[in-house]
Amino acid sequence: MTDGTTAQPVPDTRPPLRGTFASLGDALAAAAEQFGAREAYVDGGERISFADWNRQADAVAAELAGRGVRRGDVVALMLPSGVEYAVAYAAVLRLGAVVTGLNTRLGPQETHAVLDRCRPVLVIRDDEAGLPELPRGQLAITRCELAAVRQSGACPSTLPALTLEDPAVIIWTSGTTGTPKGAWYDHRGLEAAVWTSGVMSAPFDRKLVATPFAHAGYMAKVWDQLAWGSTLVIGQVPWKAAEMAEILRTERITVAGGVPTQWAKLLELPDNGRSALPELRLGISATAPAAPELVRRANEVLGVPLVVRYAMTESPSISGTEPQDPPEVQFSTVGRPQAGIEVRVVDEREHPVAAGTTGAVRVRGTAVMRGYWRDPERTAAALDDGGWLHTGDVGRFTEAGDLVLTGRSTDIYIRGGYNVHPLEVENVLSEHPEVARVAVVGTAAPVIGEIGVAFVVPRDPAAPPELAELREFSRRHLADYKSPDRLELVDALPLTPMLKVDRRALRASAAAG
Incomplete structure (x- = not known):
């Protein structure tokens, strides 16, 4: 780490999905064949297997193709997180189109700004959720129509031959002026999530998720789910400790995320020790690092390590702590670069600085966005000629190689x-x-x-x-x-x-x- 740059090699561990694929749609078809009846999603009372997911994606893709969706077109999803979102997401990509998601909590001003930037040929939306009205003339499919199409059993007559370089998803974030920026990824970028996941993914994990599907935590990680054969269990809203504990037990969750206070409340519940949660192998501290004492208690009471991940819309994989790291490292740092990711801290002249010296954080790797959708000016400002993403964060490396974030260069x-x-x-x-x-x-x-x-x-x-x-x-x-x-x-x-x-x-x- 003498030049201020750290990187981790891609691990030798191979996921259970066998084969080489040119697109996420191809990976889904292979997962359906290899994993078959294994559960892909648990969404309240609805459960679908990998085979169901693939079959329903085919049916929706056929409907979208019939409505004129073609390779390279943008289709926007205004749906809640869950099975419907997952099916529509896969259907769009199967046609070689580009999928984008809009958080259902956005207001009219934000919604129209995103739609104006990405210009979708079609919007799939929940008409009964009180969402902002669409611009006049915008073609749409309602959630009710989608539900009927999913079970039709139809298949697209033809599918384009895609490559890993085809655009796949657009994920939205706010810019420094408050106007939306769409970080876009090709299929190769989605595939990269498989190799950057590290301890976050193991064969046939069952993951309890609370991240909105319109965000990078889902949009950029679906290939990772396919490769490892993971089951995603959608968490209940509003959150309650007792209900989370029940889901952890009954759904045999192996990986779960929560803010520190949620983990603390979970630890307060009676009869919630290791014997009650024998399948849980990893906890993720979301939003903020967990205090050292909380990390220790989670290990003692639940027998589960808590880890931290550093990521952003423009790079859904950056760095993270490891289960064996001491509680102080989990609390004060964001760990080391994930596999296949390079991280450096630089001075004003873009020269890497020594450990302990504060500077601007830069990130490079296949998992980094390809740019901002239809926004070359801001793309040039975010990605330099060397392929380094300017994160807007400020930090330093410790002598052990852990990254410490000290602030943000913007006011976000x-x-x-x-x-x-x-x-x-x-x-x-x-x-x-x-x-x-x-x-x-x-x-x-x-x-x-x-x-x-x-x-x-x-x-x-x-x-x-x-x-x-x-x-x-x-x-x-x-x-x-x-x-x-x-x-x-x-x-x-x-x-x-x-x-x-x-x-x-x-x-x-x-x-x-």
């Missing part, structure tokens, strides 16, 4: 696993009639990692807006998780010498408040 904060850009929220709140000026910053919070704090200069100090009022106002335009959690009324916003809002001062005030 992460609330409950969701990226929130303050400018986007500010642009909405500034339109409220009782708001003269507003600035939003993130601050640390238990359970969900960070929350948004809105500093507001009221238009009339005698009649300032209330938090509930601002939250409701923002929800009319944006996803609910972007609404501010706290309101601080101020006479004026602090300014830097350059007359810009002093966000550092606001963050300090939010933390102290």
Whole structure:
């Protein structure tokens, strides 16, 4: 690690899916043949096997082809996480089209911005979920229509011969201006997830998942599921410790993720020791690292190690801790690069720095996005000529080779696993009639990692807006998780010498408040 770069070799362990495939659709067909009746998804009362998944994807692909979907077209999914989403996802890719997902919590402004950027030929959506209206003239299939098509038994008459370089998925994130950016991946990028998974995947795992399917945790990892023959069990919403424990037991879960507080509540339940969860082999600390004492207790009570993963929409695999790492490493670092991934920390001239020196974090590997969809300018800013992704994060390597993140070069904060850009929220709140000026910053919070704090200069100090009022106002335009959690009324916003809002001062005030 003398040059400030670390990388892990691809492991020799081979997944149970046999064969070489040119596309995810081919991998699904092979998984259906090799794994057959083995469960692929458990979604409440619905269970489907790999064979069911493949057959239903064929039926939906035939319907999409009949509606004019062709190779290279974009199809958008506005569906909840679950079996329907998985079937539609596979159907789109089987036709050589490009699939993208929209979080069902997005507001009208965000939804229209994404659709305008990707221009789908078709949208598959839940018409009864109160989702934003589609632009006039946009072709769509409803969730009810999809349910009927899934069981039709139809098959596409012809399928294109795809290559690993064909575009496959677009995953959306917010940019520094609040406008959406679509990180896109080809089939080779999806295949790379198989080799970067490390301890996260073992043959025929049963994984309890809570990540929305429209996010990178699912969109970029489906090939990994196919290769390892994993069963995905969809977690219940809202979350309850007793219900999670019941799912862990009855579904024989081997890998489960949760925020630190959820793990702590799980440990408080009676009769929940190792004998009650004999199948569970790995826990993932989501949103924030688990405190050392929590890591120790999880090992002692459940007999399960907790690990941390560092990833982003533009690179769903970056680094992670290992089960044998001591609790202090699990808490203070994001571990070492995953297999097939290079990570370096550089100075202002892009030169790697020595261990212990703080710099900008760069990432390179097949699992990294190919660019931003139809956005060459921002692609050029994110990916340099050497193929290194500029993550926007700042960090340092320890002497042992673990990466420590020390901050972000942007103002984005992460609330409950969701990226929130303050400018986007500010642009909405500034339109409220009782708001003269507003600035939003993130601050640390238990359970969900960070929350948004809105500093507001009221238009009339005698009649300032209330938090509930601002939250409701923002929800009319944006996803609910972007609404501010706290309101601080101020006479004026602090300014830097350059007359810009002093966000550092606001963050300090939010933390102290």
